[in-house]
Amino acid sequence: xxxxxxxxxxxxxxxxxxxxxxxxxxxxxxxxxxxxxxxxxxxxxxxxxxxxxxxxxxxxxxxxxxxxxxxxxxxxxxxxxxxxxxxxxxxxxxxxxxxxxxxxxxxxxxxxxxxxxxxxxxxxxxxxxxxxxxxxxxxxxxxxxxxxxxxxxxxxxxxxxxxxxxxxxxxxxxxxxxxxxxxxxxxxxxxxxxxxxxxxxxxxxxxxxxxxxxxxxxxxxxxxxxxxxxxxxxxxxxxxxxxxxxxxxxxxxxxxxxxxxxxxxxxxxxxxxxxxxxxxxxxxxxxxxxxxxxxxxxxxxxxxxxxxxxxxxxxxxxxxxxxxxxxxxxxxxxxxxxxxxxxxxxxxxxxxxxxxxxxxxxxxxxxxxxxxxxxxxxxxxxxxxxxxxxxxxxxxxxxxxxxxxxxxxxxxxxxxxxxxxxxxxxxxxxxxxxxxxxxxxxxxxxxxxxxxxxxxxxxxxxxxxxxxxxxxxxxxxxxxxxxxxxxxxxxxxxxxxxxxxxxxxxxxxxxxxxxxxxxxxxxxxxxxxxxxxxxxxxxxxxxxxxxxxxxxxxxxxxxxxxxxxxxxxxxxxxxxxxxxx
Amino acid sequence: xxxxxxxxxxxxxxxxxxxxxxxxxxxxxxxxxxxxxxxxxxxxxxxxxxxxxxxxxxxxxxxxxxxxxxxxxxxxxxxxxxxxxxxxxxxxxxxxxxxxxxxxxxxxxxxxxxxxxxxxxxxxxxxxxxxxxxxxxxxxxxxxxxxxxxxxxxxxxxxxxxxxxxxxxxxxxxxxxxxxxxxxxxxxxxxxxxxxxxxxxxxxxxxxxx
Ligand code: SF4
Ligand code: SF4
Numbered sequence: 011x012x013x014x015x016x017x018x019x020x021x022x023x024x025x026x027x028x029x030x031x032x033x034x035x036x037x038x039x040x041x042x043x044x045x046x047x048x049x050x051x052x053x054x055x056x057x058x059x060x061x062x063x064x065x066x067x068x069x070x071x072x073x074x075x076x077x078x079x080x081x082x083x084x085x086x087x088x089x090x091x092x093x094x095x096x097x098x099x100x101x102x103x104x105x106x107x108x109x110x111x112x113x114x115x116x117x118x119x120x121x122x123x124x125x126x127x128x129x130x131x132x133x134x135x136x137x138x139x140x141x142x143x144x145x146x147x148x149x150x151x152x153x154x155x156x157x158x159x160x161x162x163x164x165x166x167x168x169x170x171x172x173x174x175x176x177x178x179x180x181x182x183x184x185x186x187x188x189x190x191x192x193x194x195x196x197x198x199x200x201x202x203x204x205x206x207x208x209x210x211x212x213x214x215x216x217x218x219x220x221x222x223x224x225x226x227x228x229x230x231x232x233x234x235x236x237x238x239x240x241x242x243x244x245x246x247x248x249x250x251x252x253x254x255x256x257x258x259x260x261x262x263x264x265x266x267x268x269x270x271x272x273x274x275x276x277x278x279x280x281x282x283x284x285x286x287x288x289x290x291x292x293x294x295x296x297x298x299x300x301x302x303x304x305x306x307x308x309x310x311x312x313x314x315x316x317x318x319x320x321x322x323x324x325x326x327x328x329x330x331x332x333x334x335x336x337x338x339x340x341x342x343x344x345x346x347x348x349x350x351x352x353x354x355x356x357x358x359x360x361x362x363x364x365x366x367x368x369x370x371x372x373x374x375x376x377x378x379x380x381x382x383x384x385x386x387x388x389x390x391x392x393x394x395x396x397x398x399x400x401x402x403x404x405x406x407x408x409x410x411x412x413x414x415x416x417x418x419x420x421x422x423x424x425x426x427x428x429x430x431x432x433x434x435x436x437x438x439x440x441x442x443x444x445x446x447x448x449x450x451x452x453x454x455x456x457x458x459x460x461x462x463x464x465x466x467x468x469x470x471x472x473x474x475x476x477x478x479x480x481x482x483x484x485x486x487x488x489x490x491x492x493x494x495x496x497x498x499x500x501x502x503x504x505x506x507x508x509x510x511x512x513x514x515x516x517x518x519x520x521x522x523x524x525x526x527x528x529x530x531x532x533x534x535x536x537x538x539x540x541x542x543x544x545x546x547x548x549x550x551x552x553x554x555x556x557x558x559x560x561x562x563x564x565x566x567x568x569x570x571x572x573x574x575x576x577x578x579x580x581x582x583x584x585x586x587x588x589x590x591x
Numbered sequence: 592x593x594x595x596x597x598x599x600x601x602x603x604x605x606x607x608x609x610x611x612x613x614x615x616x617x618x619x620x621x622x623x624x625x626x627x628x629x630x631x632x633x634x635x636x637x638x639x640x641x642x643x644x645x646x647x648x649x650x651x652x653x654x655x656x657x658x659x660x661x662x663x664x665x666x667x668x669x670x671x672x673x674x675x676x677x678x679x680x681x682x683x684x685x686x687x688x689x690x691x692x693x694x695x696x697x698x699x700x701x702x703x704x705x706x707x708x709x710x711x712x713x714x715x716x717x718x719x720x721x722x723x724x725x726x727x728x729x730x731x732x733x734x735x736x737x738x739x740x741x742x743x744x745x746x747x748x749x750x751x752x753x754x755x756x757x758x759x760x761x762x763x764x765x766x767x768x769x770x771x772x773x774x775x776x777x778x779x780x781x782x783x784x785x786x787x788x789x790x791x792x793x794x795x796x797x798x799x800x801x
Contacts, residue, residue, distance in 0.1 A: 168692050172683035173707070175695030177715040177751055281690035284724035349604065356644045363636055367656035370738065376724050384729065385658070397638040413603040416596030515688040515730045 020059055020093060026051055033096060037308075037522020037541070040094030045107050048097050052082075052113040060086050061093055062436050063452075064114035065527070066536055066553040067121055069128035071154045076101045078130055081538065082110070083525055083553075087436055087450050089457035094525065099130065109135035116439020119561050127152040127271070137212045142264040142590060145204040148193045151269055158272070159184045159191045165546040166277055213250045213258045229257060234575070236265050242339070242579070243586030247563070249572065256567045256575060261560050266590035274550035279305055279380070279517050282550065287374040289552060290588040292332050295324040295365070296530040298378035303460055304526030304537040305380050308519050314510045317382035318462045319503040323395065324365070324377065325528070326492040326499070330403060331358040332531035333443075333485040333492075336583050337410065340482060343580040344423055350414060357406050360398060367391045380517055382509030392500075399496045407489050415483075424478040427574060429566055429581050431476045438562035441555055442533025444581060447484045448476040454529035465502070466495045481581045516545055532556050532583050554591055556584040611642030627651055649743075657768050660725045660738035662718050665757045666764050675758060678735035680709035685727035685736055693720035694727060714757060718750035734775045740767045 022041045023030045029047040033040050043051045055061045061084035070079045078099050085092035099105050109132035110117045121132040122141040129150035132138055140147065149156050160180040162168050170178070181187045210231060235246035244265035250258040270289065274282045286301045287294035299321055306313060313321075338354030362372040368387055369377035377384055387395070414420055430440060435448045445452055451472040455463040471487035473480035511517075521543040527536035533555025540549035559582045566578050618625040625631045632651050635644060646653055663685075667675040686694040697713040700706065728738045739759075744750065765772040 166690075166692055167687040171689075171692055171694060172686040172696045173681070173698035175686060175697055175715065176713070177695045177717065179749075277690060278688075280688070280726070284690050284722055284726070353607075356640075359644070360636065360638065360640075363656075366659055368658065370658040370660040370725055371723065374723065376726075391656075394638070402638045409603055413600045417600050418593060418596050421596070513730065515684065515726070 022051070022055075022093070022095070025054070030095075033094075037520060039523070040096060043095050043097045045097045045099055048108050049110065049113060051095070052084075052110050055084060055093065055095075056113055059093075060088070063087050063441075064110070064116045064439050065092065065534060066525070066538060066551070067110070067117050067124060068538060068551045068553075069124045069130050069152070070540060070549045071101075071128060071152065073101060073154050078105050078128065080107050080124065080130060083536070083538070084114075085458075087445075087452045087457075089452070091458060092525075103129075104131050105129060106131045106133050108133050109138075111135055114439065115437045116558060116561055118438075119557060123557075126150070127269070129153060137260075139208055139212065140264075142267045142269075144264065145206065145208070148191070151272055157191075159189045164276070165544075166281060209248055209260060209262065212260055213248060232572070236262075242584055243589075245584070245586060245589065247575075247579070249567075249575065251572055254571050254573070256570055256572055259564050259567055259575075261563055263557075263560075263586075263589050266586045268591070270591040271549075271551050274552075275547055277547075278515075278545045279519055279547060280515055282547070283378065284374065284376040286552075287376055288587055289554065289591065290530065290532060290535075290556065290585045291373055292335065292585055293328045293531050294373060294375040295328040295369075295377060296528060296535060298375060299325050299461075300526055300528040300530065300535045301537050302378040302380060303528065304524050304539050305517070305519065307524040307526055308522055308539060308541055309380060309517065310520075311381050312510050313461070314382040314507050315504050316386075316506040317508045317510075319499050320383050320387060320508065321378065321461055322463065322466075322499045323387075323496060323503070324368075324375075326496045327361050327364065327395070329492045329531045330489050330496075331361040332583075333489050334358060334407075334410070336485050336531075336580075337414070337482070340577070340580045341414065341420075343576045344420065350410070353406075353410065353413070357403060360402070364391055364394055364398070367394075379509060379511075379513070381511035382507070384508075386508050395496075396500055399493060399500060403489075403493055407486060407493075411486055421479065423574075423577065424482055427478040427570075427577070429476055429478055429481050429578065430562055434562065434565050435476075438559075438565060440533070440559050440562045442529075442531070442559065443471075443484050443488060443583070444481060444559060444562075445533070446471055447473045447481040449474040454527060454534060458527070460526075460528060463495075466498045468494045478577060478581060519543070519547075527553070530555060532585070532588070533559055552588075552591060554588040556582070556586075556588040557591070560584060560589065607642065609642075614642050629654065655740050657770055659740055660723055660728070661742045662721050662723060662739055662744065663716060663725075663727050663736050663757075664739045664759045665714060665754070666735055666737055666761050667758050668761050677710060677754075677758070678733050678761075679711050679714065679731075680733055680735070681707075681711040681714075682709075682732065685731050688726045688730050690724055690726065691720045691722050693717040711754060714754040716752050716757060718744065718752055737764050737768065737771075 023032050029044050030041045030051060033042050063085045065083040065085055068081050070081060072079060078101050079096050081096050083092050083094050097107055099107050107130055109121055111121065119141060121135055122138060124130050125132060125138050126140040126142050127150055160183050162183060213231060229250050229252045232249045232251055233246060234249055236244040246262040248260050248262060249256055270285065273285055283298060283301060286297040289297045334354040334357050338351030341350040342348065365375050366372045368391055369375035430444060430448050432448045432450045435445045436450065449472060451470045453470040456470050468491045471484050471491055473484050519541045521541050523540045525536060525538045527534050535555055536553030538551040539547050542548040567575050615625060627650055632646055633654060634640060635646060636653060665677060665679055667677045670676045681696050681698040683696055686696050693716055695715040696711055699708040699710045699712040701708050725738050727736045
């Protein structure tokens with residue numbers, strides 16, 4: 011039997027001799043593509059080899075080798091392992107790499123992020139503005155030579171803490187007592203604040219003006235947010251309107267930015283774990299999961315059998331509560347103030363009670379460790395989980411459906427309102443329920459199984475219309491599938507140790523790279539970690555599904571009424587902790 | 592019929608609304624108090640809860656499970672004359688593992704020899720920075736630092752706790768985390784027994800040689 015196409019290893023170097031070489035650094039994999047031929051190779055990957063979904067774009071800085079590297083991970087939506095390819099540029103300004111936005115539109119925000127944080131220019135990108143930092147920001151913080159205002163040492167633990175740890179407030183490290191760095195020769199008298207013209211110009215360019223209309227009209231720009239109650243946090247969206255119709259829009263983000271990647275590079279491997287809780291703070295269990303499997307891949311260690319099941323139980327519980335909250339919050343956005351949301355919150359509280367009893371905290375769980383989990387599930391909590399999974403949650407999901415599904419007002423708002431079709435979703439690298447509601451059954455638990463998901467019997471929830479009503483219903487489908495997995499996991503969970511390793515606060519991670527991904531409730535959550543054998547990761551990058559799904563927002567909203575914008579945004583189920591990182 | 596779906600949905604709301612009062616009557620008939628009692632709060636966070644769900648903080652408080660963690664504190668055993676014997680040896684592991692680096696420890700040095708003494712001279716935790724991760728308690732080899740359950744610590748100032756403010760007696764530890772406390776005690780006893788057995792064995796092994 012020949013191996014199915016999805017598992018064949020692709021030899022890109024043979025297809026493109028002289029242009030592509032295999033990445034031979036120890037611990038690394040994939041291919042290095044000459045940057046002049048990047049677009050050609052990427053197009054071939056997409057069209058000839060079927061890698062239609064671009065997962066991540068990110069950069070790695072190698073000042074010692076005077077190189078900047080851009081790393082791409084692409085996958086097939088029919089499933090199977092992906093391909094990683096890189097391209098390198100000399101570390102002399104301007105550092106330029108061709109943009110892949112015309113091959114995979116999903117590269118849009120990610121390239122902007124890489125430009126913003128690493129200072130790699132993507133030639134051919136139509137709108138290469140900063141995305142997470144503010145307009146007037148100096149420098150590119152993810153470069154290895156960039157230092158924060160409160161900089162103390164390259165890596166933690168800091169020497170000042172012990173044995174002579176006399177407490178000092180962080181701001182005393184900066185002469186201005188302020189969390190700000192000023193460029194050398196900065197003169198406050200001469201300072202000109204940057205305007206936001208560029209943002210508005212980027213809107214103008216994509217707008218359509220009726221040429222021969224009788225009535226002379228002008229389009230207007232409305233800024234939704236950053237404190238609009240429906241934007242799910244401090245997201246701002248500049249929307250250009252023609253009457254009530256959206257002609258163009260650009261999300262503006264970064265209000266919650268803390269440079270999670272840089273914090274990660276300063277931390278030791280273990281210390282990153284609680285920081286991942288703060289990404290998608292609704293689903294810290296899923297965040298922990300992704301990070302743990304990535305580092306386990308690098309360390310090449312097994313996970314204790316019982317811990318695998320505990321992980322699945324926690325990940326599925328968090329999915330159930332996330333989707334319930336999604337439904338509640340969507341109804342909020344549609345104007346049903348708070349009744350459905352509070353009903354959803356009840357079930358969520360009960361699930362959080364379980365997290366609290368097991369992990370110690372309701373939201374910031376910090377529960378996973380490399381090789382397993384922190385502690386076992388106590389018997390009384392296991393009983394609680396069983397009660398919820400067998401009795402309460404199925405009944406309450408039914409109740410929620412009875413409560414809302416046939417409501418005529420809801421149907422009028424949701425039915426037939428196009429969100430995304432399969433092609434648009436894949437092109438924009440949208441993952442998660444939104445992709446599946448557009449008819450693409452791409453769920454990592456099946457497409458590229460991790461942990462013990464291959465042992466459970468469940469279906470990938472999929473709907474085909476790609477309208478808002480399908481996007482809404484698919485969350486119920488997913489809740490039911492999660493409950494199915496939970497029932498099996500509770501039944502099959504074996505006894506035994508909960509960690510394959512001894513508890514240790516400094517783990518040894520061999521040099522190399524790893525990309526780990528899990529199906530978080532919002533989409534594909536990926537972690538890209540590069541190790542150089544030291545106690546701290548050399549490069550740590552998070553592929554945040556909320557952030558990348560936002561790429562599709564403009565496609566979704568163009569041509570729709572501004573009143574539906576709020577509901578369309580809710581469909582993406584974004585959470586700002588993850589968007590802004 | 593148009594509006595049927597809405598009516599169906601409203602029946603759910605009505606049911607939920609009436610359940611609150613129904614349960615009030617049921618509890619009253621049973622002669623139990625539903626509000627402001629630990630029993631009532633426990634029921635409201637069980638799988639059988641229906642109707643009203645909210646807990647009237649601060650009059651009512653959710654029952655915190657044993658593993659609940661807020662900020663850390665340092666455990667001391669009470670010596671014979673009421674002296675505080677800190678379990679902490681100022682080994683520095685918690686300061687190294689702390690992700691936001693908010694633990695600051697000054698180690699005691701013997702004034703005569705200059706050698707380190709296993710006892711902290713000063714111990715600071717910046718509670719404004721602490722991210723409540725629990726690593727310090729998890730990796731402390733001496734069970735000297737424990738995560739507290741008390742979460743009402745709001746204040747008008749910045750909260751850098753020093754050794755004095757961080758110290759709490761072992762009895763408090765036993766009160767909030769009885770299972771963990773017992774586990775620690777058992778482990779400690781087992782270790783001492785093993786040590787004693789080893790000492791015995793080496794003593795008896797050494798005896799014939801002399
Ligand atoms: S609290 Fe524990 S880990 Fe921290 S210095 Fe003291 S003994 Fe060491
Ligand atoms: S709980 Fe975490 S953040 Fe707080 S002091 Fe302990 S190790 Fe540091």
